Amino acid sequence: MGKGMILGTMIHGAGERRTDWRHPAIPSDASVSFDFYKQQALVSERGKFDFVFVADAMYITPQSTPHYLNRFEPLTILSALAAVTSRIGLVATLSSTYSEPYAAARQFASLDLLSGGRAGWNAVTTGLGGTALNFGHRRDMHPEHGIRYRMAAEFTEVVQKLWDSWEDDAFVRDKKSGVFFEPEKMHEADHDGEFFSVKGALNIARSPQGQPVIFQAGKSEDGRRFAADTADVVFAIDGELEAAREYYADMKKRAARAGRNPDGLLVIQGISPIVAETEEEAFRIREELTATVSLEEALADLGRHFDHHDFTQYDPDAPFPDLGGMGANGFQSDTERIIRGARRDGLTLREAAMREAAPKTPFIGTPEQVADRIEEWHRTRAADGFILIANLPVLLENFVDGVVPILRERGLFREEYGGTTLRDHLGLPFRENRHARVAEASLV
Amino acid sequence: MGKGMILGTMIHGAGERRTDWRHPAIPSDASVSFDFYKQQALVSERGKFDFVFVADAMYITPQSTPHYLNRFEPLTILSALAAVTSRIGLVATLSSTYSEPYAAARQFASLDLLSGGRAGWNAVTTGLGGTALNFGHRRDMHPEHGIRYRMAAEFTEVVQKLWDSWEDDAFVRDKKSGVFFEPEKMHEADHDGEFFSVKGALNIARSPQGQPVIFQAGKSEDGRRFAADTADVVFAIDGELEAAREYYADMKKRAARAGRNPDGLLVIQGISPIVAETEEEAFRIREELTATVSLEEALADLGRHFDHHDFTQYDPDAPFPDLGGMGANGFQSDTERIIRGARRDGLTLREAAMREAAPKTPFIGTPEQVADRIEEWHRTRAADGFILIANLPVLLENFVDGVVPILRERGLFREEYGGTTLRDHLGLPFRENRHARVAEASLV
Structure with a gap:
């Protein structure tokens, strides 16, 4: 479970939910407001959180959730945040299906170095099939789920090889002798695989944490296998204690x-x-958030999980429609969850859509109540920690100022940062360079 | 000539020249020091410069110039600099041969928005043939010079289409009505060309300057044509007044x-x-810089212009070797210049290499002398302005504190920033959205 509970913030601009931006307490341009991102990062750092996190996607239609239509690109916004924060980790989402491993390895290494070892990469394979339309002629077909994960595994392998291009003491920079680096401590990746052929070496050194931390959130069988093989941090949004424990x-x-x-x-x-402050106030905020959602919006939001399927074609008050194989190559785990839930509880389409659209969380109430729930999940091995998707700025502040002090009193969360890198915060060891290990081993 | 003289700084870490890092006045880890980049940007902004600029390449060998081996990636470092500066423009190099237009358009738009309209893109086609080895299986062959420029033209066309995805008043964000944007002000790129097929729309809005500024530095026939068609700013490093005027x-x-x-x-x-402060001191600094270069290093540096050709195989004191067609697909304009110069002046290989390696500039001397030269170049239409490649931090400071005040006295350079965007600084108009123009025209 690491050194203690992990806490991070997903900075999600104008909101993960389609209608969050309509709430009076959120700036409706938050997704493209540097001040908003900076403020959320500074509040999180004040709380001594492990990291902030920026999600991503690369395909939109007029039906997309507002935050998706117009938002910062993760690596640029997190690099900007690196300059105005000093300790908190910076986790950016990047797709292994629609990026080049050499370019990705560089950008994360660059963020890692300029932040003093605080970078993390949330590796995604991109669920939205339409993305292929924005990357045509080099990758004309959206690869199917299994292939995307094979690509992801190889992509990550290449990136990690590139991150070990230079041993940590390779750059001696001796002005007198003129030796800038020791050639035997420079290593090409020399990768030639199924999807990628990359020579290396990478043109940037490692950071104080060795390599950026790898995050992963795939919940399908392929996703879980990939995460178990490769990730440092894996996360899900299960919503229920039992599901989280499983x-x-x-x-x-x-x-x-x-x-x-x-x-x-x-x-x-x-x-x-x-x-x-009070349970009543918490439930009042929840009501405010629900009140912004119309059925039409809820159906459109539901469609996003099914590759933008048009749900307005069905009677909303008939049982949840039979969609055949629909969504089998989309956000697989979400589609399965929604269909299973609708069948289990005998929901109409309207009920399923509103259930999906309404903010639902067991973490609602006073600071004490939410701290209890957090402690329960942590203690009963449902989670090593949490990413807060607190769209309203006031909800993040209430958590940091209300819940975190209670977690500290109970010895569950740090008083101060103990180290400087994201790995330090997470209790993960410095990532040794594979070539350094080989060199040492050969001396034995 | 715009509103006045243009001044920018190329932040070049440990130095453009192979041996600059050995000079006592430069931190030898400058290429990966955020503090160094920040300091250079702040000094440039104190001077009210138009922009800072970060060059790039994506292929290294053990023979590469030290700065190339280990440096920040341009978009990440410039995004970080955006957060610690307020007015100065931020120009990043990115290759149209080894990037995706959708990803590139996003990253520049993101930098542009988070900096309040200060982004510029230096579009390069990538001269280093080895780069293909780092991007294998998607682009296994390094495209030849003419094809690279055809790609660049189409790449830029796509990027600019994507930058016009949203009209400037598309996002109304009316909390009461629930209207986040006006659908008729969202425009897909719908591009299907020789090299790229990109649907759009881009998932980020335009900035206060409309579109990032496009820089270009191709000196070949293809490069000049591309720049004349597409660039806002074109630059060269000619070194001599007559060549610059031509x-x-x-x-x-x-x-x-x-x-x-x-x-x-x-x-x-x-x-x-x-x-x-004195001419003697300026020439002493030049001597210090030359004194760090060995013949071996000069030959390796020369080789970089010829696709890493090994010049140590030749007698250094024989006439400059005949290289056949060598370099015809590399940094074409550099190879031509070097070969032409060596033949014209009857140089040995050693002489040609040392000429290339030694710091040579007509802009040497006291602030008054250098201001005179600057004014002469500007007045006689050799340049609308200058990018300073001042590797030693002290040389940038001496320029800002010594030369710039003289230029101001003479009315050649601004006292204060007159606007907030890079276009404002350069005297370039706000870039109208092509769709907005169409809409207006149809009313006439």
Whole structure:
């Protein structure tokens, strides 16, 4: 479980939900407001959080959720945040399906170096099939789910090879002798695989944490296998204690099966806490958020999980429609969850859509109540920590100023940062360079 | 010539020249020091410069110049600098041969928005043939010179289409009505060309300057044509007044031939001024810089212009070798210049290599002397302005504190920033959205 509970903030601009931006307490241009991102990062750093996190996608239609239509690109905004923060980790989402490993390795290494070792990469394979339309002639077809994960595994392998291009003491920079680096400590990747052929070396050194931290959130079988093999931090948004505990146990078991120490794979949950001074106030905020959603919007939002399927064609008050194989190559885990839930509870389409659209969280109430819930999830091995998706700025502040002090009193969360890198915060060891290990081994 | 003289700084870490890092006055880790980049940007902003500029390349060998081996990636470092500066423009190099237009358009738009309209893109086609080895399986062959420029033209067309995805008043964000944007002000790129197929729309809005400014530095016939058609700012490093004047006249003529107002294509020169309180001190600094170069290093540096050709195989004191067609697909304009110079002056290989390696600039001397030279170049239409490649931090400071006040006294350079965007600084108009123009025209 690392050194203690993990806490991070997903900075999500004008909101993850289609209608969050209509709430009076959120600036409706938050997704493209540097001041908003900076403020959320500074509040999170004031709380001594482990990291801030920026999600991503690369395909929109007029039906997309407002935040998706117009938002900062993750690596640029996190690089800007690196300059106005000093300790908090910076986790950017980047697709292994629609990027080049050499370019990706560089950008993360650059963020890692300029932030003093605070970078993380949330590796995604891109669920939105339409993305291929924005990357045509080089990759004309959206690869299917299984291939995307094979690509992701190879992509990550290449990126990590490139991140080890230079041993940590390669750059001696001796002005007198004129020796800038030791040639035997420069290593080409020399990768030639199924999807990528990359020579190297990377043109940037490693950071104080060795390599950026790898995050992953795939919940499908392929996604879980990839995470168990490769990720440092894996996360899900399960919403319920039992589901979270199952996910936690499964991921730890998979890590062990992959030959790893299960403590080295941190399993965390994305939660959307609604904290206020009183329980009444918390539920009032929830009501305000729900009140912004119309059925039409809820249906469009539902469609996003099914590759922008048009749900307005069905009677909203008939049972949830039979969609055949729909969504099998989209955000697989979401589609399965929604369909399963609708069948289990015998929901109409309207009910399923509103259930999906309404903010629903067990982490609602007073600081004490939410701290209790957080502690319960942590203690019963449902999560090593949490990513807060607190769209309203006031909800993040209430968590930092209300819940975090209680977690500290209970010895569950740090008083101060103990180190300087994201790995330090997470209790993950410095990532040794594979070539340095080889060199040492050969001396024995 | 715009509103006045243009001044920018190329932040070049540990130095453009192979041995600059050995000079006592430069931090040898400058290429990966955020503090160094920040300091250079702040000094430039104190001087009210138009922009800072970061060059790039994506292929290294053990023979590469030290700065190339280990440096920040341009978009990440400039995004970080955006957060610690307030007015100065931020120009990043990105290759149209080894990037995706959708990803590139996003990153520049993101930098542009988060900086309040200060982004510029230096479009390069990538001269280093080895780069293909780092981007294998998607682009296995390094495209030849002419194809690279055809790609660049189409790439830029796509990027600019994507930058016009949203009209400036598309996002109304009316919380009451629930209207986030006006659908008729969202425009797909719908591009399907020789090299790229990109649907759009881009998932980020335009900035206060409309579109990022496009820089270009191709000196070949293809490069000049591309710049005349597409660039806002074109630059060269000619080193001599006559060559600069020829280049200036040629580019302005080409802009006119392309149907543009020649004032809309700014032609600037990269210079490496060596300014000190006295002439003696300036020449002493130049000597210090030359003293760090060995023949071996000079030959390796020369090789970089010839696709890493090994020049140590030749007798250094024999005439400059006949290289056949060598370099015809590399940094074409550099190879031509070096070969032509060596033949014209009957140089040995050693002489040609040391000529290339030694710091040579007409902009050397006291602040008054250098200001005179600057004024002469500007007045005689050799340049609309200058990019300073001042590797030693002290040389940038000497220019800002010594030369700039003189230029101001003479009315050649601004006292204060007159606007907030890079276009404002350069005297370039706000870039209208093509769709907004169409809408207006249809009303007439």
